[in-house]
Amino acid sequence: MIDTRNSWLLNAACIILFGSIMMLSVMHQHMAYGYEQDDVQRLLKTNNCRDCDLQGADLSSFKLDRAFLRYAEMQNANLAETQLTFADFIAANMRESNLKGANLEGANLSETNLKRADMRDARLSGTNLSNAAVQGADFMWAKGLTDKQKIYLRKNGAINVPE
Secondary structure (H helix, E strand, C coil), rough: CHHHHHHHHHHHHHHHHHHHHHHHHHHHHHHCCCCCCHHHHHHHHHHHHCEEECCEECCCCCCCCEEECCCCCCCCCCCCEEECCCEECCEECCCCCCCCCCCCCEEECCCCCCCCCCCCCCCCCCCCCCCCCCCCCCCCCCCCCCHHHHHHHHHHHCCCCCC
């Protein structure tokens, strides 16, 4: 009777240990990348990724013109030198993302969180920035901003807004 009980406990412990290892493996993969690989693949394949988790994803130098990224989680994403003309980022979270040198002409960034984003040298002609959160976002050398946008950016805490 004791041997059966010990055997059962050993089996239960092995199952719990195996399950814990599998769970930690999945969590580690998500934490290491911070984004869902399936979401990256969906974006690259369809150019449509509403509500995607792209946190920390490296999408630098990709061609994502007219991408649909409403409500996407894109904190710390690398979008440097990426083509994003006419992309739809309404209400996306792009906090601390790297958009240095990105082409965002005609993009819709309304209600987007751009706090502390790197917008240096970005091309922004025709970009909609209405109600975007821009505190600490760096717009040094950004091109194509209207006077009205420059006033909005300065008033709302953006830094290095061109004259």
